[in-house]
Amino acid sequence: MLVVTEKGSVAIAISKAISPSPKTFALKGHILDLDFPEEYNNWRTIDPKELFKAPVKWVVRDFKTYRNLKEVLKNLNGPLILATDNDYEGELIAYEVLQLAKSARNQVKYMRMRFNSTATNELRDAWTRLEPDLNWGWVWKAYFRSKFDLVTGATYTRLLTLSARKNRYPYKLLSWGSCQIPTLWFIYTREMEIRNFKPETYYELKAILNVKGVEVEVFSKPIKDRSQAISLYEKVKDVKEATVSSFESEFFSEHRPLPTDTDVMLQELTKILGISGAKIMSLAEELYADGFISYPRTQTNMWIRMNHKYVLDMLSNTPLSKYVRSGVFQPKNGRKNDNAHPPIYPVKPYLYDDAKGKIWSYIARRYVANVASKDALLKRWRLDVHLKDVAMNNMGRYIIDDGFYEVFPYFKPKDLSQIPEVKPGEFLPVLKVELMEKKTKPPSRLTESDLLKLLEKNGIGTDATRHEYPSKIIARGYAGKKRKTFIITQLGERLIQLLENVNGQLVTPETRRFVEQIMGEVELGKRTVDEALNYALNVYSDLYAKLEAYIRSAKLIL
DNA sequence: GCAAGGTC
Numbered sequence: 398m399l400v401v402t403e404k405g406s407v408a409i410a411i412s413k414a415i416s417p418s419p420k421t422f423a424l425k426g427h428i429l430d431l432d433f434p435e436e437y438n439n440w441r442t443i444d445p446k447e448l449f450k451a452p453v454k455w456v457v458r459d460f461k462t463y464r465n466l467k468e469v470l471k472n473l474n475g476p477l478i479l480a481t482d483n484d485y486e487g488e489l490i491a492y493e494v495l496q497l498a499k500s501a502r503n504q505v506k507y508m509r510m511r512f513n514s515t516a517t518n519e520l521r522d523a524w525t526r527l528e529p530d531l532n533w534g535w536v537w538k539a540y541f542r543s544k545f546d547l548v549t550g551a552t553y554t555r556l557l558t559l560s561a562r563k564n565r566y567p568y569k570l571l572s573w574g575s576c577q578i579p580t581l582w583f584i585y586t587r588e589m590e591i592r593n594f595k596p597e598t599y600y601e602l603k604a605i606l607n608v609k610g611v612e613v614e615v616f617s618k619p620i621k622d623r624s625q626a627i628s629l630y631e632k633v634k635d636v637k638e639a640t641v642s643s644f645e646s647e648f649f650s651e652h653r654p655l656p657t658d659t660d661v662m663l664q665e666l667t668k669i670l671g672i673s674g675a676k677i678m679s680l681a682e683e684l685y686a687d688g689f690i691s692y693p694r695t696q697t698n699m700w701i702r703m704n705h706k707y708v709l710d711m712l713s714n715t716p717l718s719k720y721v722r723s724g725v726f727q728p729k730n731g732r733k734n735d736n737a738h739p740p741i742y743p744v745k746p747y748l749y750d751d752a753k754g755k756i757w758s759y760i761a762r763r764y765v766a767n768v769a770s771k772d773a774l775l776k777r778w779r780l781d782v783h784l785k786d787v788a789m790n791n792m793g794r795y796i797i798d799d800g801f802y803e804v805f806p807y808f809k810p811k812d813l814s815q816i817p818e819v820k821p822g823e824f825l826p827v828l829k830v831e832l833m834e835k836k837t838k839p840p841s842r843l844t845e846s847d848l849l850k851l852l853e854k855n856g857i858g859t860d861a862t863r864h865e866y867p868s869k870i871i872a873r874g875y876a877g878k879k880r881k882t883f884i885i886t887q888l889g890e891r892l893i894q895l896l897e898n899v900n901g902q903l904v905t906p907e908t909r910r911f912v913e914q915i916m917g918e919v920e921l922g923k924r925t926v927d928e929a930l931n932y933a934l935n936v937y938s939d940l941y942a943k944l945e946a947y948i949r950s951a952k953l954i955l
Numbered sequence: 956g957c958a959a960g961g962t963c
Contacts, residue, residue: 404962426961433957440956448957486961543960550958558957574958686963694962862960 410515489539513736537926594839600626656740674864695738698731720804766805773800842882
């Protein structure tokens with residue numbers, strides 16, 4: 398018997414949960430890759446469009462794992478248990494193992510072990526109900542994605558790269574992919590919004606009031622018309638008292654943060670540290686490999702069977718000890734669960750003040766904020782007054798009790814203004830009245846955090862891959878970073894314009910939605926994988942023909 | 956030399 402898992406941690410969990418411990422073999426993700434046969438590798442002699450009809454084959458990507466596994470499979474006695482992750486990429490990995498097994502021996506008896514967490518009970522339960530076969534809907538769904546991305550990526554990348562070179566543009570590589578190009582498109586559309594923005598002038602009256610000894614500013618509504626603004630100003634500029642129309646205030650809670658998943662970690666840390674998500678992810682993986690934090694790739698933001706006492710005891714020997722109220726824990730849960738990994742939490746102290754230390758500290762502080770802190774208590778207020786018959790107002794908020802902001806201060810609100818309570822009908826001395834000329838402002842450029850949120854919202858990439866795309870488009874020369882925000886390059890801009898002139902489906906998030914939609918149809922058996930690939934690749938081969946014709950007629954305008 | 960998806 399042999400149990401094959403997708404990664405080491407699962408192999409260890411299975412050996413511990415099942416007795417007697419079965420023999421396990423841990424993969425490191427995929428072992429095989431789809432690729433074109435070698436004769437298609439010559440970019441000069443093969444017309445890229447031939448790749449739409451070209452066969453694809455499985456090639457070995459990790460020879461060491463491949464050889465070891467094949468050796469073990471040759472000597473296998475009893476069934477092969479496929480215990481990869483319970484998702485469609487896991488199903489494809491199981492299929493890869495099955496192919497290896499079939500090439501290593503005549504007869505393969507296999508079972509699928511399916512579990513949604515590595516908790517002992519769950520694994521034991523899964524062990525008693527091994528399934529007789531793979532979920533082929535999932536296998537073909539993942540296979541579809543893999544082949545579609547390969548064929549479209551290769552054809553468009555080669556066409557763009559070769560055309561540019563033919564026109565003596567010195568680009569090394571002009572790549573196209575169903576995730577990287579929509580990522581660039583978000584930066585492009587924001588750039589266009591900024592460039593097409595026409596600032597509009599408007600006016601506001603500002604009055605400074607003395608509210609029981611505290612200076613408070615109030616503002617009129619924006620006024621578009623200049624002469625109207627001036628006449629209102631003339632009316633109120635010498636008014637000595639404002640009358641309170643209403644004053645409202647109320648307490649409210651700012652909830653402590655949810656347990657940390659990968660998406661939220663990258664969105665917040667790119668903001669806090671100003672370094673790329675890709676870099677943060679690789680540092681987080683080092684922290685994980687060295688045992689300082691739990692597994693950093695997770696979509697779970699709820700706690701299930703978690704020993705908080707152990708973590709809090711560990712933290713009470715660190716500089717964070719003053720925030721750890723021993724014995725008190727009241728974690729707040731989110732609703733997401735990937736059924737494989739817990740939220741990210743600190744495992745042992747990492748106390749250096751380098752980039753890794755800042756990441757560890759963020760994870761540890763967010764953990765304490767979530768598990769052993771209180772919600773923050775704030776008060777918000779709104780003051781409405783009138784000067785003669787001109788209505789003016791302002792609103793604000795301030796903190797009453799810091800709560801979790803003490804340990805997790807990164808996003809603590811600033812610009813807090815306190816104000817004494819007043820009653821309707823009260824008169825407030827006016828210290829000054831001003832007429833202000835203002836201009837509407839364009840939207841700001843996207844930060845990496847904004848970009849990652851957009852990718853998540855639009856279903857582009859997965860939680861494990863999303864952070865790669867912002868870095869990838871910079872590496873390709875399509876965009877750069879300026880003061881922590883993304884700015885499109887001339888090359889990136891021209892590339893998007895070229896593709897968009899041919900068809901929006903080559904650049905917008907629709908590109909990825911199209912893929913996901915057909916993946917769903919394959920999973921449900923509405924289309925066979927062959928029909929689906931035939932259909933989807935035909936759509937993209939027609940678009941390819943249009944792009945090629947456009948490039949030829951325009952002599953490539955990149 | 957192309958993609959996006961796993962995992963280290």
